[in-house]
Amino acid sequence: MQETKEFELLFSSPKNIVLTIHLNPDADALGSALGFALVLRKKGHTVSVVSPNTFPDFLKWMKGNEDVLVFDKEPELCKKVIQDAELIFSMDYSALKRVGPVGDEIAKSTAKKIIIDHHRDPEGYASLMKWSTNAGATCELVFDLLEELQWLHLLDKDAGDCIYAGIMTDTGGFRHPNTSQHIHEVVAKLLGIGVDGARVSKLIYDTNTVDRIKLLGFALSQRLKVITTHNIAYIYLSAEDLKKYNAQKGDTEGLVNYALSIKGVVMAALFKESDNMVKMSFRSVGEFSVNDFAKTNFDGGGHTNAAGGVSKTMNLQQVVEKFEKLVQTYKLELNKKS
Secondary structure (H helix, E strand, O other): OHHHHHHHHHOOOOOEEEEEEOOOOOHHHHHHHHHHHHHHHHOOOEEEEEEOOOOOHHHOOOOOHHHOEEOOOOHHHHHHHHHHOOEEEEEOOOOHHHHOHHHHHHHHOOOEEEEEEOOOOOOOOOOEEEEOOOOOOHHHHHHHHHHHOOOHHHOOHHHHHHHHHHHHHHOOOOOOOOOOHHHHHHHHHHHHOOOOHHHHHHHHHOOOOHHHHHHHHHHHHHOEEEEHHHOEEEEEEOHHHHHHOOOOOOOOOOHHHHHHOOOOOOEEEEEEEEOOEEEEEEEEOOOOOHHHHHHHHOOOEEOOOEEEEEEOOOOHHHHHHHHHHHHHHOHHHHHHOO
């Protein structure tokens, strides 16, 4: 395969490599970067991981997380690391706007740029890609690349834990339609090298603070709205709500899935007021594309059934009002897919 030969050539001699991940990193972004980094170092490469901002506490068990360079804490150091790189990887994203100010540094760099990602509509800034929307997670693509390079013998339990975490979370605990036969085969191989799936699951899903549980209760009892005529449910949280429950990064992770789990709901949304903007998560079932919805209406995108969006010009109330008006135009589509 030509793609594999190109990667073999890239790694044929020791390189100074920077792995970059998207804003508000999730388990797939962080896991793919840290897992890949552990293997690359065994091949003699110098590897740094750069994140635009911090990641949730429930991901800080991953091997090497303490060495991640965070741009909004150490911008000058991150700029220098990117400037000195020979290879820059985009892990779990393929549009430079997804990395905030880090994207500007990547664009200026003369390093060879590579994308490993499974999101739709990649930009054309990379000269090499390991990319497929058929993949359930970027961690799946990392595993595939390691297998193609015949590097699986370098994949130890620590790296395997990182890769398993990304696959598990991006498939919704192996419940989403992107959970393919191939993913189960990959996971079987990860378990074979000693990955403890139950342990990883507990670390991510079962390490809640009391505040997070109370926020969940509040969101579902006071901030959930269901529009049965359109098969839609959404949750909205103001900055005041988040402050009241001492919300930390990652505390709203997965919240939108509760709305989607309601019987008959085809599309769900979460609107969260944070950092002087409104951040959005969209989920759907069936053929209704929240990727298209988010891209068209909220400067976002992602996957067919999972996408995000953002508004820096409207407040929370205005975003919710816009959303309720917009879904009127999608009523037939939403009812058709119910």
